[in-house]
Amino acid sequence: MKYDFCYDVPTRITSNIEMDVLNEEGKVVYSLQKYHRNIWQKLLALHFTTWFINISIKNMEGSELEKVEDIGVAKRKWLLKGSANTEELVLTDISKFKMTERILQFNVDGKNYIVSKKANTKQTILYENSDAIVIMEESGKFPLRKNYIYFVKESRMPESAVICILHLFEIGV
Numbered sequence: 001m002k003y004d005f006c007y008d009v010p011t012r013i014t015s016n017i018e019m020d021v022l023n024e025e026g027k028v029v030y031s032l033q034k035y036h037r038n039i040w041q042k043l044l045a046l047h048f049t050t051w052f053i054n055i056s057i058k059n060m061e062g063s064e065l066e067k068v069e070d071i072g073v074a075k076r077k078w079l080l081k082g083s084a085n086t087e088e089l090v091l092t093d094i095s096k097f098k099m100t101e102r103i104l105q106f107n108v109d110g111k112n113y114i115v116s117k118k119a120n121t122k123q124t125i126l127y128e129n130s131d132a133i134v135i136m137e138e139s140g141k142f143p144l145r146k147n148y149i150y151f152v153k154e155s156r157m158p159e160s161a162v163i164c165i166l167h168l169f170e171i172g173v
Contacts, residue, residue, distance in 0.1 A: 021057075021163055030065075030160060031058045032167050037069070053078075053172035057164040065160040068168045078168060080106070082161055091165065104169050108157065115169045124169060126162060128155055136166050 021030035033056050036042040041052035056067040066082035068091065076093035091106045104115040117124040126134035133153040139146040149166060151159065 028060060030163060032056070032164070033058070034171070053168060055164055055168045057160050066158070066164045068164055080161065080165065082158070091168070102169070104165070113157070115165065117169070124166060126166065128157070134162055134166070
């Protein structure tokens with residue numbers, strides 16, 4: 001299955017940005033929103049653009065499916081809460097040196113998941129126990145750019161959670 005979504009790079013410093021997630025037929029299937037939980041997060045995020053990144057994804061009826069909220073500044077962590085998951089998941093930025101590779105890790109039902117993007121590549125890959133299950137490819141570096149998401153293998157992760165996590169990774173890690 002293929003999805004794509006568009007976003008403008010300078011919107012990283014603003015809040016309450018909504019964008020549509022389109023399927024391969026061009027039909028809107030989800031809506032992504034970046035938000036700040038309070039005025040302090042919003043003010044600090046103006047200066048520190050990758051701090052306090054909170055993302056939610058809604059279906060076309062407006063029901064919130066998943067949300068990822070920032071819970072750590074010194075050690076970058078986020079909490080994934082959603083209707084599809086019974087437990088809350090902690091996503092941890094385990095990147096050692098972001099100039100070579102950015103890495104986000106989390107565990108679901110005993111399975112290890114890693115989102116990875118190597119420097120100077122256009123692909124971000126989501127691995128489930130070392131098997132690539134989702135590939136996200138960017139169209140370019142300049143606004144307005146599109147990211148194309150390809151589900152290459154079956155997974156127990158809901159697609160709304162995967163899209164939410166990949167968008168968080170793209171703008172926050």
